[in-house]
Amino acid sequence: MSQSHDALLSTAQARAALNQRVKVLLVESLGLEIQPALIGDDQPLFGRGLELDSLDTLEIVVMFEEHLGVTISDDDRAAFGSVNKLVDFVVEALGEIPRMEALA
Amino acid sequence: MSAAAPVVPDGRKLSFDANQIRQLLPHRWPMLFVDRAYDVIPGKSGYGIKNVTVSEPFFAGHYPDQSIMPGVLIVEAMAQLTAVVYASAWKEETAPDDEAGVDTAGRVGYLGAIRQMKFSRLVVPGDQLVLRAELGNAFGTLTPVTVQASVGNELVAKGSLTVTERGSGGGNGLQ
Numbered sequence: 001m002s003q004s005h006d007a008l009l010s011t012a013q014a015r016a017a018l019n020q021r022v023k024v025l026l027v028e029s030l031g032l033e034i035q036p037a038l039i040g041d042d043q044p045l046f047g048r049g050l051e052l053d054s055l056d057t058l059e060i061v062v063m064f065e066e067h068l069g070v071t072i073s074d075d076d077r078a079a080f081g082s083v084n085k086l087v088d089f090v091v092e093a094l095g096e097i098p099r100m101e102a103l104a
Numbered sequence: 105m106s107a108a109a110p111v112v113p114d115g116r117k118l119s120f121d122a123n124q125i126r127q128l129l130p131h132r133w134p135m136l137f138v139d140r141a142y143d144v145i146p147g148k149s150g151y152g153i154k155n156v157t158v159s160e161p162f163f164a165g166h167y168p169d170q171s172i173m174p175g176v177l178i179v180e181a182m183a184q185l186t187a188v189v190y191a192s193a194w195k196e197e198t199a200p201d202d203e204a205g206v207d208t209a210g211r212v213g214y215l216g217a218i219r220q221m222k223f224s225r226l227v228v229p230g231d232q233l234v235l236r237a238e239l240g241n242a243f244g245t246l247t248p249v250t251v252q253a254s255v256g257n258e259l260v261a262k263g264s265l266t267v268t269e270r271g272s273g274g275g276n277g278l279q
Contacts, residue, residue, distance in 0.1 A: 058217075
């Protein structure tokens with residue numbers, strides 16, 4: 001049984017909105033000098049990607065707790081691979097794609 | 105190993121005088137800025153007192169004609185109280201009944217980040233600085249801390265820090 005076209009479109013839009021929201025949060029909370037839209041969904045966050053370090057990791061953990069209500073623990077380090085992996089983690093933790101209107 | 109491991113399930117609150125603080129921390133005069141700690145829930149939160157006198161060495165230069173405690177030293181005092189809160193948890197973990205045996209001082213890490221800080225009142229000789237630190241959830245060797253300092257009922261500074269734990273293998277706690 002496949003979802004209707006409208007349902008798929010709605011899911012895709014919610015996912016894109018969440019990715020964009022996470023990029024904005026990353027830029028704001030880490031003080032990155034880059035436009036959120038220029039961060040790739042699969043661009044590595046560390047090393048040659050966004051050049052984040054371990055202190056930024058904690059910043060992301062605190063920011064996710066505050067803004068998305070999701071706790072990333074020490075065992076979930078794989079979530080820091082990219083924006084997509086961070087968002088995958090949020091969606092799995094919440095059991096659904098949070099609607100941006102509901103997030104402050 | 106988490107720096108913020110809850111080890112006192114009954115919510116017992118501990119106090120530390122200056123001698124006990126020197127057993128927990130590696131800091132010494134003129135860089136020890138917590139005279140006493142109280143209501144400490146190991147690994148969670150606590151209060152500290154720093155009595156500011158005109159004889160503080162930093163007043164000699166900050167400033168010669170007007171004594172003001174440097175804001176960064178207020179932050180240092182907050183960070184030292186934070187170290188008391190987590191070092192007391194290690195002490196409870198390893199040897200709760202041993203008065204002096206555990207080397208917590210060697211595990212006390214460094215200030216990793218001043219994430220946010222706002223100063224709202226000058227601290228001058230005669231002030232009693234009351235510090236508060238509340239640890240967040242640790243991530244690896246890093247722990248976020250919400251801190252605040254006040255004199256009487258006036259807020260002096262408020263913000264959040266990141267502190268590191270030095271692993272037993274050495275290093276600075278950063279990766």
